[in-house]
Amino acid sequence: MTARRILLTAAAATLSAVPALAAxxxxxxxxxxxxxxxxxxxxxxxxxxxxxTYWAASRTRSTSDFYTAGGGISGFQNGLAIAGDYMSAAxxxxxxxxxxxxxxxxxxxxxxxxVGWPIILFLLAERLRNLGHFTFADxxxxxxxxxxxxxxxxxxxxxxxxxxxxxQMVGAGQLIKLLFGLDYNVAVIVVGVLMVVYxxxxxxxxxxxxxxxxxxxxxxxxxxxxxxxxxRFGFSLEAIAKSAIASHKDGxxxxxxxxxxxxxxxxxxxxxxxxxxxxxxxxxxxxxxTVPNAREARKSVFYASGFIGxxxxxxxxxxxxxxTIVGTDPQFFEGGKVGGKLIxxxxxxxxxxxxxxxxxxxxxxLSAVAFATILAVVSGLALAGxxxxxxxxxxxVIRKGEATERExxxxxxxxxxxxxxxxxxxxxxxxxxxxxxxxxxxxxxAASVNFPVLILSMYWKGLTTRGALAGGIAGLISAVTxxxxxxxxxxxxxxxxxxxxxxxxxxxxxxxxxxxxxxIVSKLDSSAxxxxxxxxxxxxxxxxxxxIGAAAAAKH
Amino acid sequence: xxSPANNPVYERVRRNPKFQELVRQRSRLALILSxxxxxxxxxxxxxxxxxxDLLHKPMSDDSVLSVGFPIGAGIxxxxxxxxxxxxxxxxxxxxxxxxxxxxxxxx
Numbered sequence: 277m278t279a280r281r282i283l284l285t286a287a288a289a290t291l292s293a294v295p296a297l298a299a300x301x302x303x304x305x306x307x308x309x310x311x312x313x314x315x316x317x318x319x320x321x322x323x324x325x326x327x328x329t330y331w332a333a334s335r336t337r338s339t340s341d342f343y344t345a346g347g348g349i350s351g352f353q354n355g356l357a358i359a360g361d362y363m364s365a366a367x368x369x370x371x372x373x374x375x376x377x378x379x380x381x382x383x384x385x386x387x388x389x390x391v392g393w394p395i396i397l398f399l400l401a402e403r404l405r406n407l408g409h410f411t412f413a414d415x416x417x418x419x420x421x422x423x424x425x426x427x428x429x430x431x432x433x434x435x436x437x438x439x440x441x442x443x444q445m446v447g448a449g450q451l452i453k454l455l456f457g458l459d460y461n462v463a464v465i466v467v468g469v470l471m472v473v474y475x476x477x478x479x480x481x482x483x484x485x486x487x488x489x490x491x492x493x494x495x496x497x498x499x500x501x502x503x504x505x506x507x508r509f510g511f512s513l514e515a516i517a518k519s520a521i522a523s524h525k526d527g528x529x530x531x532x533x534x535x536x537x538x539x540x541x542x543x544x545x546x547x548x549x550x551x552x553x554x555x556x557x558x559x560x561x562x563x564x565x566t567v568p569n570a571r572e573a574r575k576s577v578f579y580a581s582g583f584i585g586x587x588x589x590x591x592x593x594x595x596x597x598x599x600t601i602v603g604t605d606p607q608f609f610e611g612g613k614v615g616g617k618l619i620x621x622x623x624x625x626x627x628x629x630x631x632x633x634x635x636x637x638x639x640x641x642l643s644a645v646a647f648a649t650i651l652a653v654v655s656g657l658a659l660a661g662x663x664x665x666x667x668x669x670x671x672x673v674i675r676k677g678e679a680t681e682r683e684x685x686x687x688x689x690x691x692x693x694x695x696x697x698x699x700x701x702x703x704x705x706x707x708x709x710x711x712x713x714x715x716x717x718x719x720x721x722a723a724s725v726n727f728p729v730l731i732l733s734m735y736w737k738g739l740t741t742r743g744a745l746a747g748g749i750a751g752l753i754s755a756v757t758x759x760x761x762x763x764x765x766x767x768x769x770x771x772x773x774x775x776x777x778x779x780x781x782x783x784x785x786x787x788x789x790x791x792x793x794x795x796i797v798s799k800l801d802s803s804a805x806x807x808x809x810x811x812x813x814x815x816x817x818x819x820x821x822x823x824i825g826a827a828a829a830a831k832h
Numbered sequence: 833x834x835s836p837a838n839n840p841v842y843e844r845v846r847r848n849p850k851f852q853e854l855v856r857q858r859s860r861l862a863l864i865l866s867x868x869x870x871x872x873x874x875x876x877x878x879x880x881x882x883x884x885d886l887l888h889k890p891m892s893d894d895s896v897l898s899v900g901f902p903i904g905a906g907i908x909x910x911x912x913x914x915x916x917x918x919x920x921x922x923x924x925x926x927x928x929x930x931x932x933x934x935x936x937x938x939x
Contacts, residue, residue, distance in 0.1 A: 394865065
């Protein structure tokens with residue numbers, strides 16, 4: 277595994293991007309024999325979640341039920357659902373394989389993926405809840421031009437949703453081919469169909485519960501696996517470390533930072549992209565509108581970060597234990613050559629660990645959880661995309677708020693169906709492509725297009741429509757250009773010898789540019805509408821701080 | 833959703849000294865906690881990039897685990913505890929203050 281590939285894996289991990297795994301590492305895999313216990317357990321999950329969808333369908337009557345579960349999710353439940361969005365198959369596979377391959381460096385990445393959460397709580401959570409209604413565009417366009425900014429924000433959301441859906445679909449197909457022994461196309465279609473069923477019938481209620489169940493399963497599987505792994509070493513971390521040093525080719529070097537983060541610019545750009553990209557992902561922001569008030573929104577982040585932190589620490593223990601248990605066992609290497617290529621690729625250590633410690637049955641369980649994870653994430657994405665289309669573009673921009681509830685619901689269901697078909701078609705079309713660049717693009721666009729307008733609209737009085745548009749376009753163009761010039765596209769896709777842009781994540785540059793352009797253009801904007809927008813900040817500020825007006829808004 | 837500028841309700845809130853107090857105190861708390869997390873994390877990253885040997889030191893003479901592990905785990909656990917600190921104050925004292933302001937305003 278090269279360092280670059282590990283970086284990609286890591287980037288993917290944050291976002292529940294199983295796909296980068298697929299892209300970077302899993303690649304074109306041999307189909308494995310059909311794994312019946314895994315399929316059986318997955319079917320049990322599907323039956324249960326379809327039951328929930330049936331129940332949720334009877335409670336999904338209004339657009340508010342559909343987009344935000346009527347704001348009726350508690351802080352604890354929402355915390356689990358947010359944790360579910362963040363702890364994915366890719367976190368489990370990607371971060372544990374990073375620790376497996378690089379020791380302490382993997383742990384440093386894990387920490388980098390975590391520290392964004394407290395910042396989201398301190399700076400964003402309550403304002404998101406107090407100002408938002410159904411979508412992030414509600415906040416961005418709160419005091420700016422409804423037509424222009426809402427359209428732009430909705431397009432920003434849809435871009436992120438589409439890139440990320442492709443990444444997830446390709447990842448799903450590859451992973452399921454490997455773990456379940458199912459055909460790639462079958463896997464992609466199964467994911468697409470289930471996603472559409474959950475979203476169209478069960479809306480946010482079903483999507484949230486699918487996410488909660490999956491989070492509990494994933495935490496449970498992680499805890500059991502860690503328990504089994506620790507029991508091999510007399511429940512001593514010291515013994516795990518000693519044994520890992522003896523088994524790893526780098527020896528005692530794995531106990532401290534190595535070469536992976538030697539370049540601070542790269543590390544900072546990646547961490548900025550992950551931190552602010554995550555905060556501005558439409559399906560994560562949407563979670564803040566599902567709770568009844570700011571109090572529950574804060575609680576959600578407290579619970580979510582507790583679960584995420586706990587899970588991340590467990591994942592690191594698993595990675596360390598795998599160095600000995602998987603790394604010295606010939607059955608997990610191609611051709612039985614210890615130290616050679618791992619069967620299934622570099623992201624598989626934790627899967628092999630499950631097999632070594634819990635046998636085929638436990639491996640089947642973990643595979644089923646991995647599949648469930650992908651399903652839960654794509655459902656959230658589809659719902660976020662459907663709300664951008666139905667609520668922002670159709671109801672607010674095209675019909676200018678004149679659409680009836682029934683019409684808006686119908687459009688949202690058609691939109692989720694269309695997104696499902698699109699996801700399957702693109703998933704199949706991209707089967708043979710390396711989609712790693714889409715991960716960089718997803719985060720780069722979220723951090724450089726959505727994040728600046730979001731944070732400035734809440735914190736800076738001077739923001740105007742012109743500034744927001746100019747900055748957003750600058751962010752979009754620079755993020756896309758830098759990703760094209762980076763290794764993932766310039767070298768891997770276009771076969772040039774060296775990347776022009778040497779870092780994986782454009783955020784440090786594209787996000788900074790977006791902020792600068794937004795601020796400069798806003799400052800130069802002396803139009804009458806700009807004055808009105810600045811004047812409207814004071815009222816927005818009161819609402820963002822107190823929530824006065826938010827409760828009323830949520831009722832209609 | 834476009835609010836008319838200077839809605840009288842919001843104007844009343846703005847003139848309430850309790851609102852000014854809420855904003856000042858809660859913003860200060862959010863700022864202090866963010867600074868702790870960001871300074872802690874970025875100092876750690878600078879050590880990783882420029883002085884990695886500091887983190888390689890074993891925890892004790894007969895231990896192979898380096899001090900880097902408890903420090904890293906400490907960053908995760910501390911940041912999580914700080915989300916607890918923020919939620920405690922924001923959901924307790926500051927929420928009471930917010931509720932008071934809302935009541936006084938909508939009377």
